[in-house]
Amino acid sequence: xxxxxxxxxxxxxxxxxxxxxxxxxxxxxxxxxxxxxxxxxxxxxxxxxxxxxxxxxxxxxxxxxxxxxxxxxxxxxxxxxxxxxxxxxxxxxxxxxxxxxxxxxxxxxxxxxxxxxxxxxxxxxxxxxx
Numbered sequence: 397x398x399x400x401x402x403x404x405x406x407x408x409x410x411x412x413x414x415x416x417x418x419x420x421x422x423x424x425x426x427x428x429x430x431x432x433x434x435x436x437x438x439x440x441x442x443x444x445x446x447x448x449x450x451x452x453x454x455x456x457x458x459x460x461x462x463x464x465x466x467x468x469x470x471x472x473x474x475x476x477x478x479x480x481x482x483x484x485x486x487x488x489x490x491x492x493x494x495x496x497x498x499x500x501x502x503x504x505x506x507x508x509x510x511x512x513x514x515x516x517x518x519x520x521x522x523x524x525x526x
Contacts, residue, residue, distance in 0.1 A: 455514075456514060456515055456516040457469065457470055457511075457514060457515050457516070458515075458516050458517065458518040459481060459485070459491055459494070459497065459515050459516070459517060460485060460490040460491055460517055460518050461518065462478075463482075464478040464479055464482060465478075466478075467481055467482070470510075470511045470514055470515060471510045471511060471514070472506075472507040472510050472511065473503075473507070473511065476502075477500070477502050477503065480500050480501060480502060481497065481500050481503075484499065484500045490517065490518075491517045492517060493517060494508060494511070494512055494515055494516070494517060495508060496517075497511075
């Protein structure tokens with residue numbers, strides 16, 4: 397047998413041995429211990445009052461209640477445009493749909509598409525406005 401073949405055989409035997417050791421470690425590992433249930437009684441808070449408004453979707457800016465700074469975080473809406481949105485909603489009431497922002501001077505279909513997934517109208521009424 398030539399020396400190259402003997403070295404390959406040793407390599408194969410070494411790899412098989414390592415594989416068997418790894419398999420044995422997986423098979424013979426101890427079972428995880430079960431957690432003991434928490435002892436004691438549950439806490440009951442009957443005197444707690446919620447003072448913060450309920451946040452329905454914190455990841456979206458509600459154009460019917462947002463401040464200038466909040467509206468300005470939307471792409472394509474700067475401080476001036478945000479101020480126009482607020483002035484429009486104060487004059488005409490809440491927006492029923494995101495598409496209604498088109499009535500604000502400076503907002504067109506392209507801006508509406510950019511903010512569609514980032515903005516909401518919240519619980520605005522679905523009735524048509526004057």
